[in-house]
Amino acid sequence: xxxxxxxxxxxxxxxxxxxxxxxxxxxxxxxxxxxxxxxxxxxxxxxxxxxxxxxxxxxxxxxxxxxxxxxxxxxxxxxxxxxxxxxxxxxxxxxxxxxxxxxxxxxxxxxxxxxxxxxxxxxxxxxxxxxxxxxxxxxxxxxxxxxxxxxxxxxxxxxxxxxxxxxxxxxxxxxxxxxxxxxxxxxxxxxxxxxxxxxxxxxxxxxxxxxxxxxxxxxxxxxxxxxxxxxxxxxxxxxxxxxxxxxxxxxxxxxxxxxxxxxxxxxxxxxxxxxxxxxxxxxxxxxxxxxxxxxxxxxxxxxxxxxxxxxxxxxxxxxxxxxxxxxxxxxxxxxxxxxxxxxxxxxxxxxxxxxxxxxxxxxxxxxxxxxxxxxxxxxxxxxxxxxxxxxxxxxxxxxxxxxxxxxxxxxxxxxxxxxxxxxxxxxxxxxxxxxxxxxxxxxxxxxxxxxxxxxxxxxxxxxxxxxxxxxxxxxxxxxxxxx
Amino acid sequence: xxxxxxxxxxxxxxxxxxxxxxxxxxxxxxxxxxxxxxxxxxxxxxxxxxxxxxxxxxxxxxxxxxxxxxxxxxxxxxxxxxxxxxxxxxxxxxxxxxxxxxxxxxxxxxxxxxxxxxxxxxxxxxxxxxxxxxxxxxxxxxxxxxxxxxxxxxxxxxxxxxxxxxxxxxxxxxxxxxxxxxxxxxxxxxxxxxxxxxxxxxxxxxxxxxxxxxxxxxxxxxxxxxxxxxxxxxxxxxxxxxxxxxxxxxxxxxxxxxxxxxxxxxxxxxxxxxxxxxxxxxxxxxxxxxxxxxxxxxxxxxxxxxxxxxxxxxxxxxxxxxxxxxxxxxxxxxxxxxxxxxxxxxxxxxxxxxxxxxxxxxxxxxxxxxxxxxxxxxxxxxxxxxxxxxxxxxxxxxxxxxxxxxxxxxxxxxxxxxxxxxxxxxxxxxxxxxxxxxxxxxxx
Numbered sequence: 067x068x069x070x071x072x073x074x075x076x077x078x079x080x081x082x083x084x085x086x087x088x089x090x091x092x093x094x095x096x097x098x099x100x101x102x103x104x105x106x107x108x109x110x111x112x113x114x115x116x117x118x119x120x121x122x123x124x125x126x127x128x129x130x131x132x133x134x135x136x137x138x139x140x141x142x143x144x145x146x147x148x149x150x151x152x153x154x155x156x157x158x159x160x161x162x163x164x165x166x167x168x169x170x171x172x173x174x175x176x177x178x179x180x181x182x183x184x185x186x187x188x189x190x191x192x193x194x195x196x197x198x199x200x201x202x203x204x205x206x207x208x209x210x211x212x213x214x215x216x217x218x219x220x221x222x223x224x225x226x227x228x229x230x231x232x233x234x235x236x237x238x239x240x241x242x243x244x245x246x247x248x249x250x251x252x253x254x255x256x257x258x259x260x261x262x263x264x265x266x267x268x269x270x271x272x273x274x275x276x277x278x279x280x281x282x283x284x285x286x287x288x289x290x291x292x293x294x295x296x297x298x299x300x301x302x303x304x305x306x307x308x309x310x311x312x313x314x315x316x317x318x319x320x321x322x323x324x325x326x327x328x329x330x331x332x333x334x335x336x337x338x339x340x341x342x343x344x345x346x347x348x349x350x351x352x353x354x355x356x357x358x359x360x361x362x363x364x365x366x367x368x369x370x371x372x373x374x375x376x377x378x379x380x381x382x383x384x385x386x387x388x389x390x391x392x393x394x395x396x397x398x399x400x401x402x403x404x405x406x407x408x409x410x411x412x413x414x415x416x417x418x419x420x421x422x423x424x425x426x427x428x429x430x431x432x433x434x435x436x437x438x439x440x441x442x443x444x445x446x447x448x449x450x451x452x453x454x455x456x457x458x459x460x461x462x463x464x465x466x467x468x469x470x471x472x473x474x475x476x477x478x479x480x481x482x483x484x485x486x487x488x489x490x491x492x493x494x495x496x497x498x499x500x501x502x503x504x505x506x507x508x509x510x511x512x513x514x515x516x517x518x519x520x521x522x523x524x525x526x527x528x529x530x531x532x533x534x535x536x537x538x539x540x541x542x543x544x545x546x547x548x549x
Numbered sequence: 550x551x552x553x554x555x556x557x558x559x560x561x562x563x564x565x566x567x568x569x570x571x572x573x574x575x576x577x578x579x580x581x582x583x584x585x586x587x588x589x590x591x592x593x594x595x596x597x598x599x600x601x602x603x604x605x606x607x608x609x610x611x612x613x614x615x616x617x618x619x620x621x622x623x624x625x626x627x628x629x630x631x632x633x634x635x636x637x638x639x640x641x642x643x644x645x646x647x648x649x650x651x652x653x654x655x656x657x658x659x660x661x662x663x664x665x666x667x668x669x670x671x672x673x674x675x676x677x678x679x680x681x682x683x684x685x686x687x688x689x690x691x692x693x694x695x696x697x698x699x700x701x702x703x704x705x706x707x708x709x710x711x712x713x714x715x716x717x718x719x720x721x722x723x724x725x726x727x728x729x730x731x732x733x734x735x736x737x738x739x740x741x742x743x744x745x746x747x748x749x750x751x752x753x754x755x756x757x758x759x760x761x762x763x764x765x766x767x768x769x770x771x772x773x774x775x776x777x778x779x780x781x782x783x784x785x786x787x788x789x790x791x792x793x794x795x796x797x798x799x800x801x802x803x804x805x806x807x808x809x810x811x812x813x814x815x816x817x818x819x820x821x822x823x824x825x826x827x828x829x830x831x832x833x834x835x836x837x838x839x840x841x842x843x844x845x846x847x848x849x850x851x852x853x854x855x856x857x858x859x860x861x862x863x864x865x866x867x868x869x870x871x872x873x874x875x876x877x878x879x880x881x882x883x884x885x886x887x888x889x890x891x892x893x894x895x896x897x898x899x900x901x902x903x904x905x906x907x908x909x910x911x912x913x914x915x916x917x918x919x920x921x922x923x924x925x926x927x928x929x930x931x932x933x934x935x936x937x938x939x940x941x942x943x944x945x946x947x948x949x950x951x952x953x954x955x956x957x958x959x960x961x962x963x964x965x966x967x968x969x970x971x972x973x974x975x976x977x978x979x980x981x982x983x984x985x986x987x988x989x990x991x992x993x
Contacts, residue, residue, distance in 0.1 A: 176554065247552065306679070
């Protein structure tokens with residue numbers, strides 16, 4: 067055998083393998099066993115059906131999902147055909163693989179920080195029993211996906227991904243983990259018809275006529291859907307995520323549209339609403355990126371991860387910058403420390419009090435987490451482990467460090483200002499106090515900012531070999547005193 | 550790929566079920582469904598803000614009872630919440646839904662009408678579906694005005710400015726610092742210099758023509774009024790209440806007489822009233838004096854054909870019809886002309902408070918013509934209060950030399966207004982009648 071032949075042989079083997087792998091998805095179902103673990107189940111009848119189908123239709127080695135799915139859909143939709151149920155089974159198997167892919171993707175993207183695994187998500191989307199006939203009492207999720215799929219509008223892969231990501235219960239679970247995906251219906255609820263002029267016209271370049279139609283559709287949707295949501299809210303019936311519009315709701319919308327001389331079937335209304343929501347969603351992301359570049363996941367993570375070490379300013383420098391030329395600031399250093407301690411104490415006490423009211427257990431965890439972070443200098447993920455919290459995200463929400471620092475800063479400023487002005491009054495005439503006050507506020511604020519930013523730097527570089535910030539030193543003293 | 554999950558900001562605050570209920574309740578009273586939704590979202594923004602402030606600083610509380618969302622008639626006309634009170638500061642909340650533009654709609658009224666201008670405008674993002682909210686930023690009134698003056702900001706047809714989101718200070722934490730350490734004077738606010746009542750009285754005829762067009766609940770003020778008219782209406786709580794009732798289909802007046810009622814309504818709230826409470830002390834107030842009302846001395850000697858003598862006759866006539874005037878009552882009269890016809894009106898007033906019905910007063914009005922004149926045939930006599938036209942009577946041509954009379958009862962703080970009409974557009978409206986028999990009222 068020549069070298070070329072060897073190469074060809076390898077290539078053929080590889081293609082063979084790929085073909086098998088591709089095929090596998092159409093007759094093997096990803097499912098959960100009775101103990102909730104993932105397992106693969108090969109469905110014999112589906113396999114025979116599928117292998118025959120491929121051999122008849124495909125004499126070359128080339129095989130594409132698009133072609134396979136097209137053929138399977140034809141067979142599935144042709145109800146008279148004997149193979150309809152089998153073709154459906156193959157498509158359902160494919161959907162199970164695709165659903166798992168979406169969950170794996172979510173885990174990879176967010177799981178670590180937000181504390182979930184693919185295995186936590188699968189139970190929501192994998193409930194297909196693998197039978198040929200659908201159950202009379204219950205429609206499993208993959209059948210819902212297949213039933214609503216329109217091959218002219220999207221591919222089965224995209225559609226499955228879309229449906230999985232919008233799964234109501236899955237969304238609820240992820241929201242508890244600190245992640246959200248806003249539904250089409252919530253976006254439509256919050257959009258005013260007047261906004262469409264700009265969004266559809268200047269962002270999406272739609273024509274005037276298209277915009278007018280969309281405005282009428284949106285108004286009709288508001289009239290029906292929002293009223294319903296509102297009354298559900300009033301009756302405590304609906305919690306959280308918006309439901310799909312029901313058939314009667316869609317019918318009502320078509321009736322409203324008729325009065326505006328727009329005639330659409332409920333199916334088209336549904337499609338147009340979803341298309342509109344898609345356009346709005348794209349715009350939403352665009353605006354959000356530009357207006358509130360909310361801390362990306364990476365940034366948020368960086369607050370706790372070990373990033374490049376920034377040398378922290380020496381704590382002595384911060385409070386030795388007093389202005390010697392002014393008499394009234396002589397006792398300043400002492401006051402500063404005093405106020406910092408007081409501020410930290412006030413803020414911790416308030417946090418504990420508020421948390422205790424809601425959940426004493428949480429208050430307790432907060433106190434421990436604060437200690438572990440500032441005094442023991444543990445990372446967020448370590449703290450999560452120690453406290454039995456879901457993940458870093460949960461620790462971040464518990465500590466709310468940014469707010470904590472802002473609150474301490476405010477308390478220091480308020481207290482220091484009172485004390486320094488009292489001091490200053492000994493040296494100044496009352497008339498000059500007012501203008502002095504502004505100067506002091508400014509001067510103090512600058513110094514406090516110094517202390518706080520040092521603490522911020524520390525938070526992003528939490529490492530045992532970096533000197534502990536003055537803020538942390540005082541905070542830990544405070545915690546030690548109270549314990 | 551636009552269908553991506555997002556991290557809920559660490560700063561986001563949960564909105565509790567009872568807060569959702571409260572927001573629903575606040576918006577339930579709004580007649581139009583899109584304003585209702587807006588009010589609901591505003592309510593969620595309010596509770597987010599309240600929680601944000603009160604969880605973080607024990608020295609601060611948010612008082613919203615005096616804010617625009619607490620009163621349905623204001624919430625119905627004002628698409629945001631203003632006049633929230635935190636300590637000595639006034640706050641306006643602008644809520645953003647899950648979809649917003651790079652610019653946010655800022656009602657002109659919170660920038661240009663001193664009654665509604667706050668120290669701080671705070672941006673609150675509300676995720677209704679996720680039941681949480683985030684404070685996204687704020688701007689002081691001063692800064693906002695500076696920006697508007699230096700950058701071109703066009704006023705929109707619907708009385709809003711489009712304010713870019715990047716004008717807002719992104720770190721809302723500084724707001725705490727300001728609220729705690731600033732004196733309110735540090736952010737000077739405009740004061741009301743205009744005389745709103747005068748402004749309102751000056752355009753009463755325009756408003757009488759235009760306001761009834763707001764009857765369909767979905768109609769907005771800006772669709773019917775220009776800004777000058779709008780600013781007058783927005784600064785009159787009574788007129789906003791009137792519009793609110795109109796849109797709720799809650800006015801007791803028939804549509805045909807809506808304009809007449811509205812005219813009486815505006816006069817009631819703008820014209821200085823005669824205080825009849827003073828009469829019980831045998832005194833006229835300044836307004837009564839300036840219009841030459843005269844008090845009748847009910848007991849002493851009578852001149853022939855004097856008003857006092859005439860009133861005695863009227864009293865007897867009324868008695869025969871079963872209308873009794875208590876002896877504690879005081880009576881005054883006033884002569885006036887309507888299209889050349891001399892007319893005379895008697896007003897009889899008494900305190901009609903009873904044990905189980907305290908703080909009531911009664912007013913009996915009798916319209917006649919001084920002898921030898923008689924009331925013209927086409928004459929109509931109308932009495933209204935803030936709730937509607939109470940009576941409208943016409944002369945009975947069969948009964949010569951008759952009087953028209955009407956009797957009304959109201960709470961001490963209620964006023965009545967009487968008009969005499971001889972043809973379309975030819976009418977005299979007397980100043981409103983009020984009743985204040987307290988010391989403060991007496992010294993006025």
